[in-house]
Amino acid sequence: MLIHFCEESLKELNLYILLESRIGLFFKLYLQSDMALTKTYHCPRCNNTKLIVYDDSFDCPICMLEFEKKDFDIFEDDEILAVEEKIKVVRALMDDD
Numbered sequence: 265m266l267i268h269f270c271e272e273s274l275k276e277l278n279l280y281i282l283l284e285s286r287i288g289l290f291f292k293l294y295l296q297s298d299m300a301l302t303k304t305y306h307c308p309r310c311n312n313t314k315l316i317v318y319d320d321s322f323d324c325p326i327c328m329l330e331f332e333k334k335d336f337d338i339f340e341d342d343e344i345l346a347v348e349e350k351i352k353v354v355r356a357l358m359d360d361d
């Protein structure tokens with residue numbers, strides 16, 4: 265009787281572990297699909313995806329440049345200017361006057 269009880273609880277434990285891992289997997293898949301929906305950004309210069317992301321912009325730690333997220337909706341990769349480059353352009357224009 266005791267052995268039978270142990271077997272039963274072992275089965276229950278196995279079922280519990282199986283269920284737990286299933287829930288974990290579902291949760292992982294849910295998180296992954298959620299992340300896929302969130303637009304992922306990449307550095308337009310080196311294609312690096314390990315970026316320091318802010319609300320409106322992100323930094324590429326390899327190129328040491330900051331890019332604005334909104335530029336990605338308007339321009340192609342090779343047309344995107346880093347914040348630092350925009351400042352240079354503005355300064356160059358101002359110096360012309």
Ligand SMILES: [Zn+2]
Pocket residue numbers: 307308309310311312324325326327328
């Ligand atoms: Zn980069």
